[in-house]
Amino acid sequence: MNTQYAVKTSNLTKIYGDKKALAGVDLEVMPGEMVVLLGLSGSGKSTFLRHIDALERPTGGEVQVLGTDLSKLSGRGLRQLRSKVGFVFQQFELVPSLTALENVLTGALSTLRGPRLGLAMYPRRLRLKALETLERVGLLEWAYERADTLSGGQQQRVAIARALMQEPEILLADEPVASLDPESSIVVMDLMKEIAAERNLTVLCSLHQVDLALSWADRIVGLRHGSVVLDTPTAGLSRESVMEIYGQLAPVPEAAISDLENELKKAADARNQSLAASGAAS
Amino acid sequence: MSMATPLKTAGKLDLRSGSLPKPAPERTAVALTLLTIFAVSLISLWQSGISITSMIGSADNAQRFLARVGTVSFPPAAELIELTLFTLGLVLTGTLLAAALSVPVAYIAAANTTPGGAWQALGRFMTVITRAIPDVVFAMVFILVFSIGALPGILAIGLHSIGMISKLFADAIEQIDEGPRLAIRASGGTKAQEFFGGILPQVLPSWIATVLHRNDINLRGSVILGYVGVMGLGLEMSYAFKSLNYSLGVGIAIVMFVLCVAMELISGAVRKVLLGQGTSKARTGKKTAIAMTVNSKRPWTADRVRNLVWGWGAVAIALGGVWVSNINWSDLVTVWPKLPAIMAQFFPPNFGSYDFATMAMAMGKTLSIALAAMVLALGVSIIIGSFAARNVAPTPGIRTGSRFGLVIIRGVPEVILAILLIVVTGLGSQAGIIALAFGGIGLLGKLIADSVEEVNPGPQKALIATGASRLQTYFSATLPQSARAMVGHTFYLLDTNIRAATILGIVGGGGIGYYLLNAGQGSNYPLVTSIVIMILLTVLAVEGLAMWVRKVLR
Ligand SMILES: Nc1ncnc2c1ncn2[C@@H]1O[C@H](COP(=O)(O)OP(=O)(O)OP(=O)(O)O)[C@@H](O)[C@H]1O
Numbered sequence: 001m002n003t004q005y006a007v008k009t010s011n012l013t014k015i016y017g018d019k020k021a022l023a024g025v026d027l028e029v030m031p032g033e034m035v036v037l038l039g040l041s042g043s044g045k046s047t048f049l050r051h052i053d054a055l056e057r058p059t060g061g062e063v064q065v066l067g068t069d070l071s072k073l074s075g076r077g078l079r080q081l082r083s084k085v086g087f088v089f090q091q092f093e094l095v096p097s098l099t100a101l102e103n104v105l106t107g108a109l110s111t112l113r114g115p116r117l118g119l120a121m122y123p124r125r126l127r128l129k130a131l132e133t134l135e136r137v138g139l140l141e142w143a144y145e146r147a148d149t150l151s152g153g154q155q156q157r158v159a160i161a162r163a164l165m166q167e168p169e170i171l172l173a174d175e176p177v178a179s180l181d182p183e184s185s186i187v188v189m190d191l192m193k194e195i196a197a198e199r200n201l202t203v204l205c206s207l208h209q210v211d212l213a214l215s216w217a218d219r220i221v222g223l224r225h226g227s228v229v230l231d232t233p234t235a236g237l238s239r240e241s242v243m244e245i246y247g248q249l250a251p252v253p254e255a256a257i258s259d260l261e262n263e264l265k266k267a268a269d270a271r272n273q274s275l276a277a278s279g280a281a282s
Numbered sequence: 283m284s285m286a287t288p289l290k291t292a293g294k295l296d297l298r299s300g301s302l303p304k305p306a307p308e309r310t311a312v313a314l315t316l317l318t319i320f321a322v323s324l325i326s327l328w329q330s331g332i333s334i335t336s337m338i339g340s341a342d343n344a345q346r347f348l349a350r351v352g353t354v355s356f357p358p359a360a361e362l363i364e365l366t367l368f369t370l371g372l373v374l375t376g377t378l379l380a381a382a383l384s385v386p387v388a389y390i391a392a393a394n395t396t397p398g399g400a401w402q403a404l405g406r407f408m409t410v411i412t413r414a415i416p417d418v419v420f421a422m423v424f425i426l427v428f429s430i431g432a433l434p435g436i437l438a439i440g441l442h443s444i445g446m447i448s449k450l451f452a453d454a455i456e457q458i459d460e461g462p463r464l465a466i467r468a469s470g471g472t473k474a475q476e477f478f479g480g481i482l483p484q485v486l487p488s489w490i491a492t493v494l495h496r497n498d499i500n501l502r503g504s505v506i507l508g509y510v511g512v513m514g515l516g517l518e519m520s521y522a523f524k525s526l527n528y529s530l531g532v533g534i535a536i537v538m539f540v541l542c543v544a545m546e547l548i549s550g551a552v553r554k555v556l557l558g559q560g561t562s563k564a565r566t567g568k569k570t571a572i573a574m575t576v577n578s579k580r581p582w583t584a585d586r587v588r589n590l591v592w593g594w595g596a597v598a599i600a601l602g603g604v605w606v607s608n609i610n611w612s613d614l615v616t617v618w619p620k621l622p623a624i625m626a627q628f629f630p631p632n633f634g635s636y637d638f639a640t641m642a643m644a645m646g647k648t649l650s651i652a653l654a655a656m657v658l659a660l661g662v663s664i665i666i667g668s669f670a671a672r673n674v675a676p677t678p679g680i681r682t683g684s685r686f687g688l689v690i691i692r693g694v695p696e697v698i699l700a701i702l703l704i705v706v707t708g709l710g711s712q713a714g715i716i717a718l719a720f721g722g723i724g725l726l727g728k729l730i731a732d733s734v735e736e737v738n739p740g741p742q743k744a745l746i747a748t749g750a751s752r753l754q755t756y757f758s759a760t761l762p763q764s765a766r767a768m769v770g771h772t773f774y775l776l777d778t779n780i781r782a783a784t785i786l787g788i789v790g791g792g793g794i795g796y797y798l799l800n801a802g803q804g805s806n807y808p809l810v811t812s813i814v815i816m817i818l819l820t821v822l823a824v825e826g827l828a829m830w831v832r833k834v835l836r
C-alpha cells in the first residue's frame with residue numbers, strides 16, 4: 001500500500017443522472033504540494049474536491065486520503081478523516097448570526113463529543129486557540145462581530161481560520177476567491193500560501209485565473225469534461241505554454257477555447273489593475 | 283494594507299484571556315425576557331401538575347366516567363341532520379360575511395392601497411380589535427340585540443374573523459407586483475379598476491386560501507358559541523352536558539369532531555383544485571384572474587369551465603348557507619333603535635362583586651395555561667419539526683413520516699379534543715393544557731419544519747466537511763440560522779394559545795373564560811367589558827413583546 005501520497009485517486013468516476021462529472025481521474029498528490037485545479041465551468045473541479053473530503057461518494061474508482069481508502073470509512077472514522085481535511089468554499093459558508101469566534105470554534109467540533117450551543121460551552125483552551133487562529137488571519141479585533149457584518153474577504157479569512165481549527169493536514173479550497181474583489185483575493189491567496197508553508201499543508205485549490213495559478217502553485221492540473229488534460233509543475237511555465245497544452249490535449253470546439261482565453265485575459269487584467277492599485281496605494 | 287479596524291472597548295488584552303465579552307444591552311434584555319418567559323412557562327407547566335402519574339390516575343377517572351356514560355348516544359337522525367346543516371350554514375355564512383367585510387378593511391390597512399395615514403391606522407385598529415375580542419363576546423352582545431336565531435352566531439363569526447382574514451389579506455396586498463396596477467393607472471383607470479384589475483387578481487389565491495382556512499377554524503370554534511346560546515350543535519352539546527346527559531354530549535362532540543375533520547379534508551381539496559398543487563402561497567392569480575376579466579369572446583377552455591363551476595358553486599353554497607340558517611331579516615331593521623340602550627349596559631366597566639385581584643388571578647391562570655401548553659408544544663415541535671425538515675431528517679422516510687404525523691395532528695380540532703378530555707378525565711386545566719399543546723404541535727411543528735428547510739445549506743455542508751457529527755452540525759449551523767424564525771413562530775403560538783385558553787375556561791378548563799361565561803349568563807355586562815379589556819391588554823402586550831423581540835433579534 002502506498003502511504004506516501006497525501007491524496008491518490010485511481011480511475012475516479014462520478015456520474016450524475018446521465019451526466020459524467022468525473023470520467024476516470026488518476027491523480028497523486030505528495031504531502032506539502034500546492035496544486036491548483038484549472039478548468040472551465042462544469043469541468044468537474046468542485047466534484048473532484050468534494051470527493052477528497054468524502055462529501056460525495058464515487059460512482060467508480062477509488063480515493064485514498066492520507067493512506068486511507070475512503071470507501072472503507074463511515075461514522076466516527078469518516079468524521080475523523082474529514083477533520084484532517086480542511087475545506088474552504090467559494091461562498092465562505094459561515095453561520096451568519098454567529099460571531100467570527102464562534103464560527104472559528106465550530107471547526108473544532110470534531111475534537112469534542114456532543115453538540116455545542118454558544119461560546120460558553122466550548123472549553124477555554126479552544127477559545128484561546130480560536131483567538132490565536134483569528135489573530136493569525138489578522139482578524140482578532142473582529143472576533144466578536146457577527147459573521148454577516150464582515151466583508152467578503154474577512155469572511156473568507158474566518159472560514160480559513162475555521163478550517164485551521166481542525167489542525168488539518170490537507171486543505172481543499174474550491175474557488176476561494178471567486179466571490180472576492182481583486183484586492184481581497186490577493187490577501188486571501190497570500191494568506192493561504194503562507195499558512196500552508198508554516199504548517200506544511202498539502203493544498204488543492206480550484207481557480208479560474210491562470211495567472212494567479214501560475215504564480216501561486218507548485219503544480220497545475222487542468223480538467224476538461226471530467227478528465228485530467230494537463231498536469232505539470234509551474235516552474236518555468238508561461239501562460240502561453242499552459243494555453244497551448246490546454247488546447248492540444250483537449251480537442252474542443254473553438255468557442256470553448258476562446259472562452260477560456262477571454263477568461264484568462266480578464267483575470268490577467270484584473271490582476272494587473274489590482275497590482276497597479278495596490279502599488280499606487282502604498 | 284490600511285484596513286479600518288474597530289477599536290473594541292474590550293481591547294486586545296481582554297480578548298487574549300479568552301473571557302467572554304459583554305453583549306449589547308438590548309440583546310441582553312431580549313435574552314433575559316425570553317429566558318424569563320421560558321422559566322415562567324416551565325413553572326406553569328410544573329404547577330399545573332401534569333405528570334405521568336396524574337395521567338395514569340386520570341385513566342382511572344376516564345374509565346369510571348365511561349362506565350357511567352355507558353354507550354355514546356346521538357340525537358335522532360332528522361334532528362341531527364337539521365342541527366348539522368344549521369351549524370354548517372351558520373359557519374359558512376359567517377365566514378363569507380367576514381370575507382366580504384375584510385376586503386375594504388384590508389384595502390385601507392395595506393400600506394400601498396390605503397387612502398391615507400389615518401385610514402391605515404383605522405384599518406389596523408379594526409384588524410387588531412376584531413381579532414382580540416373573542417367571538418363568544420360578540421355572540422353575547424348580539425344575542426341581546428337580536429331575537430334568538432342564526433344572526434347572532436353569523437355576526438359573531440363574521441366580525442371576529444375580519445381580524446385574521448384582513449390581516450393576511452393586507453399582507454398579501456403589500457407584497458404584490460406593482461406593475462399591472464401601474465399599467466392600469468397609466469392608462470387612466472379609476473381606483474376601482476386599479477383594484478379589481480391590477481390588485482385583486484394577484485391576491486385572490488391567498489385570499490381564497492385564507493378564507494378556507496378561517497372557515498375550518500370557525501367550524502371548530504362554533505361549539506363554543508353554543509355555550510353562550512348560539513343555536514346549533516354546540517348549544518345542544520352544552521345542554522346535554524349541563525343536564526348530565528354525558529352519553530349524548532359525548533355523542534355530539536364526536537359528530538362535531540368528524541365534521542371538522544371532514545371540512546378540513548374538503549377545504550384542502552378545494553384549495554388544491556383552485557390554487558393548484560395545494561400550495562396556498564407564491565402563486566400569482568393568473569388562472570383565477572381569467573375568470574375576473576370580462577371578455578365575451580373568450581373560448582371555453584377547461585380552466586374557464588372549472589373556474590365558472592367553482593365560482594357559481596361558491597355562490598350556491600353561500601346562498602344555501604343563508605337559507606338553512608333561516609335568518610330573521612327584519613331584525614336587521616328593528617335593532618337599531620334598541621342598540622344604544624343595550625350598549626349602555628356594558629358601560630362603564632367594573633368588576634361587579636369580584637375585586638381586581640381575583641380577576642387578575644384568573645387572567646394569570648389563563649396565561650399560565652397558554653404558557654404551559656406553549657412550552658410543552660415547543661419541546662415536541664422542535665424535535666418533530668426538525669425531523670420533518672428535508673435537510674435534517676436522517677432519511678427521507680423519517681421526513682415523510684413526520685410530515686404526515688403533523689398533518690394528522692393538525693386535522694384534530696383541539697377545542698373539541700379539550701372538551702372531550704375535560705369531561706372524560708375530569709382534569710380541568712390539565713386536560714386543557716394537553717389539548718392545546720397537542721394542537722400547538724400541529725401548528726408549530728409545521729412552521730418549524732418549513733423554516734428549518736429554508737436555512738442556507740452551505741454552513742451545514744461546511745461543518746460536515748470539518749468532521750462534525752450530524753447533531754453538532756444541527757446545533758451549530760441549522761439551529762442558529764432558524765432560531766429567529768422559531769422565536770417568532772413560538773410567539774405566534776402563544777398568541778393563539780391565549781385566545782384558546784380563554785375559550786377553554788368557558789368549557790370548564792379554568793381561568794378567565796369561566797368568569798366571562800358567568801358574567802354573560804348573569805347579565806353582568808360591565809364585568810364582561812372589564813374582562814374583555816383585560817384579554818385585550820394581555821394579547822396586545824404579547825404582540826408588542828413579540829414585535830420588540832423580532833426587531834432586536836434581526
Ligand atoms: N449534485 C449534482 N447533481 C447533478 N449534476 C451535478 C451535480 N454536481 C455537479 N454536477 C454536474 O457535474 C459537472 C461538473 O460540475 P462541477 O461543479 O464539478 O464543475 P466545476 O468545474 O466546479 O465548475 P464551476 O467552475 O462552474 O464551479 C457539471 O456538468 C455539473 O452540472
Ligand SMILES: [Mg+2]
Nearest residue numbers: 045046047174
Ligand atoms: Mg465549482
